[in-house]
Amino acid sequence: xxxxxxxxxxxxxxxxxxxxxxxxxxxxxxxxxxxxxxxxxxxxxxxxxxxxxxxxxxxxxxxxxxxxxxxxxxxxxxxxxxxxxxxxxxxxxxxxxxxxxxxxxxxx
Amino acid sequence: xxxxxxxxxxxxxxxxxxxxxxxxxxxxxxxxxxxxxxxxxxxxxxxxxxxxxxxxxxxxxxxxxxxxxxxxxxxxxxxxxxxxxxxxxxxxxxxxxxxxxxxxxxxxxxxxxxxxxxxxxx
Numbered sequence: 280x281x282x283x284x285x286x287x288x289x290x291x292x293x294x295x296x297x298x299x300x301x302x303x304x305x306x307x308x309x310x311x312x313x314x315x316x317x318x319x320x321x322x323x324x325x326x327x328x329x330x331x332x333x334x335x336x337x338x339x340x341x342x343x344x345x346x347x348x349x350x351x352x353x354x355x356x357x358x359x360x361x362x363x364x365x366x367x368x369x370x371x372x373x374x375x376x377x378x379x380x381x382x383x384x385x386x387x
Numbered sequence: 388x389x390x391x392x393x394x395x396x397x398x399x400x401x402x403x404x405x406x407x408x409x410x411x412x413x414x415x416x417x418x419x420x421x422x423x424x425x426x427x428x429x430x431x432x433x434x435x436x437x438x439x440x441x442x443x444x445x446x447x448x449x450x451x452x453x454x455x456x457x458x459x460x461x462x463x464x465x466x467x468x469x470x471x472x473x474x475x476x477x478x479x480x481x482x483x484x485x486x487x488x489x490x491x492x493x494x495x496x497x498x499x500x501x502x503x504x505x506x507x508x509x
Contacts (some may be wrong), residue, residue, distance in 0.1 A: 300483045313495050315432070321431060322482055322499035323424075334497060366432055373488055374420070376439040376448040381431045 281305055285379035291387040294357050300382045302350040302367035312369035313385055314352045318363045326365075327352065354384075355369050362386050389498045391483050392404030396503030403507070405471050409466040409500055417441070417461040420486040422496065423468045425479035436468065440508040451477075473507045480504050481490070
């Protein structure tokens with residue numbers, strides 16, 4: 280099983296600032312990496328797939344990068360609605376997929 | 388508009404059974420892989436099961452193999468999860484989600500339902 284490790288567990292950032300979230304895979308997943316956003320009481324929402332492609336309707340302030348085992352989600356200028364929990368997921372081994380444990384992005 | 392609506396959750400005793408349903412609309416259901424993903428209270432996301440477009444292939448996380456069965460009815464645009472021998476650790480919100488999986492590129496879990504809560508307790 281491919282283990283996905285996200286860091287940090289919690290990230291405190293002020294509105295308008297940049298946030299950088301990390302995700303590491305225990306073995307190469309090529310570019311088969313997705314990012315999801317989840318707000319309290321809501322279902323997750325796909326933000327990024329293919330490591331760097333924004334999903335439909337996702338604002339340009341969200342960007343993804345990386346390949347192999349190291350990945351980054353960057354939110355360029357945090358808006359109030361961006362404070363949430365973010366999960367990375369590998370699907371290189373589809374149909375077996377694994378999620379990271381999540382990073383909580385909170386207001387500083 | 389793509390919609391996925393889960394139902395069938397509730398309180399069940401350990402060792403009991405429950406069948407979850409997911410009603411799909413707004414897209415060609417038979418063209419997509421479908422999945423169940425769960426989230427225990429206060430915890431992260433855990434993939435549970437996947438089923439291919441025609442139902443010919445099914446895959447499960449190890450912790451539910453032999454106890455859970457994923458199925459679909461393309462004529463009814465519906466996805467199911469039969470859960471048997473339920474344990475306390477199966478307590479979670481269960482989401483259904485769709486994916487586009489192709490050799491030339493994939494889009495995983497691009498739409499999710501709102502989830503249905505399963506509580507396993509005596």
